[in-house]
Amino acid sequence: MVSTEQLVHVTNRRVALSPTVKLLAFTAPALVFYVALVLVPAAGGIWYSFTNWNGLNPTYRFVGVQNYVEALVEDEYFIASLLFTLRYVGFMVILQNLFALVLALLVEARRKGRLVFRTLLFLPNMISMIIGGFIWLFMFTRVLPRLDPAGALGFLNQSWIGNPSWSFVAILTVSLWAGVGYLMVIYIAALQSVPQQLIESARIDGAGPFRVARSVILPMILPAVTIGIFLSLNMSFKVFEVVYALTGGGPGRATQVVALNIFEEAFNMSYRYGYASAKATLLFLVVFAITLVQLRVMKKREVEA
Amino acid sequence: MTGVRISVRESLADLTSLAVLMLAAFIAIVPVLMALLNSLKTDGEIITNILALPQVPRFGNYLIAFERTRFLRSVWNTLVVLLVGLAGIVLFASMAGYKLSRTRGAASGIIFGLFVMSMLIPFHSIMIPLTRVSRTLRLQGSTVGLGIIYVGxxxxxxxxxxxxxxxxxxxxxxxxxxxxxxxxxxYFATIVFPLLAPVTVTIIVLNTLWMWNDFLLPLLMITDMTRYTVLLSTNMLFGRYGNHEWSAILATLILAMLPVVTLFLALQKYVMRGIVDGAIKG
Incomplete structure (x- = not known):
C-alpha cells in the first residue's frame, strides 16, 4: 500500500523537475511512436535505397547509387510512370482548382439551397477512393456504354478502361469527382471571410458579377488559391487508390502512376525492396521540393499581408 | 427600362448558375445512385436494362454482400483500429502539443521541428521499411497493431x-x-484538456475519416482474412479479370460507404470545419 503522504511527496517532487525533463515526459509517448513508425522507416528507406536488399533474402549489400541510375536511366516503366504522373498532376492542379473555385463562387452566390449544393458536391470526398474507383468502374464499363449503344453521342460508348488515352480521362474524371468538393469547401471558407461591404460597394460602383469576382473577390482569396494549388500538387503526386481500383495500372502498364510502380516493385512483382526504396526516395524528393517552395511562397505572402 | 434589362440579365445569370450547380451535383451523386439502384437488381436485369427500376427489389444481394465480406466482423475490425488509433492520437498529441506550446527554448523547438518534418514525408516513401519495422515490433497482422501504426x-x-x-x-x-x-x-487532464475540446473534435473527425477510408496501409499490414477491415473485404471481392457479379459487388460497395456517409450527413458541420482547419493549418 502507498500512503497518501508518500503520494504527495512523489507529486511534489515531480513539480520540482527541470522544465526539460517535464517537456520530455509530456512529449515522450508521441515521440516514441512517431520516431519508431515514421522517422526510423524514413531513414531506413534512404539507407535501403543504396542496397540490393530484397524481401526474400536476409542478407544484402551496399550498391551505391546503382539503384538510382537504374531507375532513371534503364527502367522504362518507371520513367513512363513518372511522365504519366506528371501529366496527371498538371491536369489535376488546373482542373481541380478551377472547378472548385467556380463551384464555390456559384454556391456562395445563391440565396437559397447553399447547404444542399455544398453537401451534395462534397459528398464524394467522404467516400473512400477505393470504393469510388470501383463504383466508377461500374459506370465506365456498364452504365456509360449502355446509355449510348449506337455511338450517336460519339464519346460515351468507349473502351474507357481498355484504351490508354481514354483510361487517362477516366482516371482524371474519378479524381476530380472525388477531389473537387474538398477544395471547394476550402474556397467557400475563404470566400466567407471576404468582407461583405467590399462586394457591396463594388456593386454600387456598377461592377457586374464577373467584374466583382475578378477584381474584388479573387485578390482577397489568393492565399486560399495558393493553399489549394499546393494541396492538389501534393495529393496528385501521391495518387494511388483511384488507379489501383479503376485500371490497376493497365492496360499493360499504360496508366501506372509512380506510387503504383513502387508498390508493384516492392510487393507484387520482384520484391526488390532496395530498388523500390530508391524510387520511393525519388518520390520523396519531389514532394519535398514542392513543400519547400510552398513554405517559401506562403512565408512571402504572410510578410506582404 | 435599364432596371428591367438588368433584372432580366440577372435572372439569366441566376438560371445559368443554377443549371451549372445542378449539373455538378448530378455528376456528384449519380454514380452512387446508379450503384444503389442496380444493387437491388439481379445480374440479368443489370445487363438488360441498367436504368430501369428493379422489378422486385432484391434485398438478398445485401445478404450475400453481408456474408461474403463478413460485414459485421469487418466493421468490428475497423472499429478496433479506429479506437486504438484515436485514443493514442488524442491522448499523446494533446499532451505533447500542450507542453511544446508552453515551453520555450531549443529542446522544444527541435522536438516540434521533428514532428513538423513528417509533413514532408509521403507515405509511399516509408511504406517498405515500415512493413519491416512493424514485423519486428509485432504490429503486423493485428488490428490493434494497425491502430498503433496509425498513432505513429x-x-x-x-x-x-x-x-x-x-x-x-x-x-x-x-x-x-x-x-x-x-x-x-x-492539471492538464482536468483543466486544459477539456478546454481543447473544439480542436479535439476536429482531430477526431479528420482521423476517423482518414483511418476508415485508408486502404494501402491495411493492405500492407493485414493478411489474415478474419482481421480484414471493411475496405479490404470489399477489395477482396474484385477478381480483377473475372466476370464481375455486379449485383453483389454494388451491394457491398453501398454497405461499405454507408457508415461514413451517414456519419458525414449527421455531423456535417464538424466535418466541414475539420477539413478546412486540417487543410489550412496543416
Whole structure:
C-alpha cells in the first residue's frame, strides 16, 4: 500500500523537475511512436535505397547509387510512370482548382439551397477512393456504354478502361469527382471571410458579377488559391487508390502512376525492396521540393499581408 | 427600362448558375445512385436494362454482400483500429502539443521541428521499411497493431493543431495551478484538456475519416482474412479479370460507404470545419 503522504511527496517532487525533463515526459509517448513508425522507416528507406536488399533474402549489400541510375536511366516503366504522373498532376492542379473555385463562387452566390449544393458536391470526398474507383468502374464499363449503344453521342460508348488515352480521362474524371468538393469547401471558407461591404460597394460602383469576382473577390482569396494549388500538387503526386481500383495500372502498364510502380516493385512483382526504396526516395524528393517552395511562397505572402 | 434589362440579365445569370450547380451535383451523386439502384437488381436485369427500376427489389444481394465480406466482423475490425488509433492520437498529441506550446527554448523547438518534418514525408516513401519495422515490433497482422501504426503516423498533424490551439488557453491558468501545487499532468487532464475540446473534435473527425477510408496501409499490414477491415473485404471481392457479379459487388460497395456517409450527413458541420482547419493549418 502507498500512503497518501508518500503520494504527495512523489507529486511534489515531480513539480520540482527541470522544465526539460517535464517537456520530455509530456512529449515522450508521441515521440516514441512517431520516431519508431515514421522517422526510423524514413531513414531506413534512404539507407535501403543504396542496397540490393530484397524481401526474400536476409542478407544484402551496399550498391551505391546503382539503384538510382537504374531507375532513371534503364527502367522504362518507371520513367513512363513518372511522365504519366506528371501529366496527371498538371491536369489535376488546373482542373481541380478551377472547378472548385467556380463551384464555390456559384454556391456562395445563391440565396437559397447553399447547404444542399455544398453537401451534395462534397459528398464524394467522404467516400473512400477505393470504393469510388470501383463504383466508377461500374459506370465506365456498364452504365456509360449502355446509355449510348449506337455511338450517336460519339464519346460515351468507349473502351474507357481498355484504351490508354481514354483510361487517362477516366482516371482524371474519378479524381476530380472525388477531389473537387474538398477544395471547394476550402474556397467557400475563404470566400466567407471576404468582407461583405467590399462586394457591396463594388456593386454600387456598377461592377457586374464577373467584374466583382475578378477584381474584388479573387485578390482577397489568393492565399486560399495558393493553399489549394499546393494541396492538389501534393495529393496528385501521391495518387494511388483511384488507379489501383479503376485500371490497376493497365492496360499493360499504360496508366501506372509512380506510387503504383513502387508498390508493384516492392510487393507484387520482384520484391526488390532496395530498388523500390530508391524510387520511393525519388518520390520523396519531389514532394519535398514542392513543400519547400510552398513554405517559401506562403512565408512571402504572410510578410506582404 | 435599364432596371428591367438588368433584372432580366440577372435572372439569366441566376438560371445559368443554377443549371451549372445542378449539373455538378448530378455528376456528384449519380454514380452512387446508379450503384444503389442496380444493387437491388439481379445480374440479368443489370445487363438488360441498367436504368430501369428493379422489378422486385432484391434485398438478398445485401445478404450475400453481408456474408461474403463478413460485414459485421469487418466493421468490428475497423472499429478496433479506429479506437486504438484515436485514443493514442488524442491522448499523446494533446499532451505533447500542450507542453511544446508552453515551453520555450531549443529542446522544444527541435522536438516540434521533428514532428513538423513528417509533413514532408509521403507515405509511399516509408511504406517498405515500415512493413519491416512493424514485423519486428509485432504490429503486423493485428488490428490493434494497425491502430498503433496509425498513432505513429497521425500524431504529427494532431500535435500541430493542438500546438496552435493551446495558445488560446490563458497562461494565467497555468500559474494559478502551479501556486496551488497541482501536479502538472493532473492539471492538464482536468483543466486544459477539456478546454481543447473544439480542436479535439476536429482531430477526431479528420482521423476517423482518414483511418476508415485508408486502404494501402491495411493492405500492407493485414493478411489474415478474419482481421480484414471493411475496405479490404470489399477489395477482396474484385477478381480483377473475372466476370464481375455486379449485383453483389454494388451491394457491398453501398454497405461499405454507408457508415461514413451517414456519419458525414449527421455531423456535417464538424466535418466541414475539420477539413478546412486540417487543410489550412496543416
Amino acid at each position: 503516423l497521425g500524431v504529427p498533424l494532431a500535435i500541430f493543431l493542438y500546438h496552435g490551439f493551446v495558445k488560446s488557453v490563458p497562461r494565467e491558468l497555468d500559474e494559478a495551478a502551479v501556486i496551488d501545487g497541482c501536479a502538472e499532468l493532473r
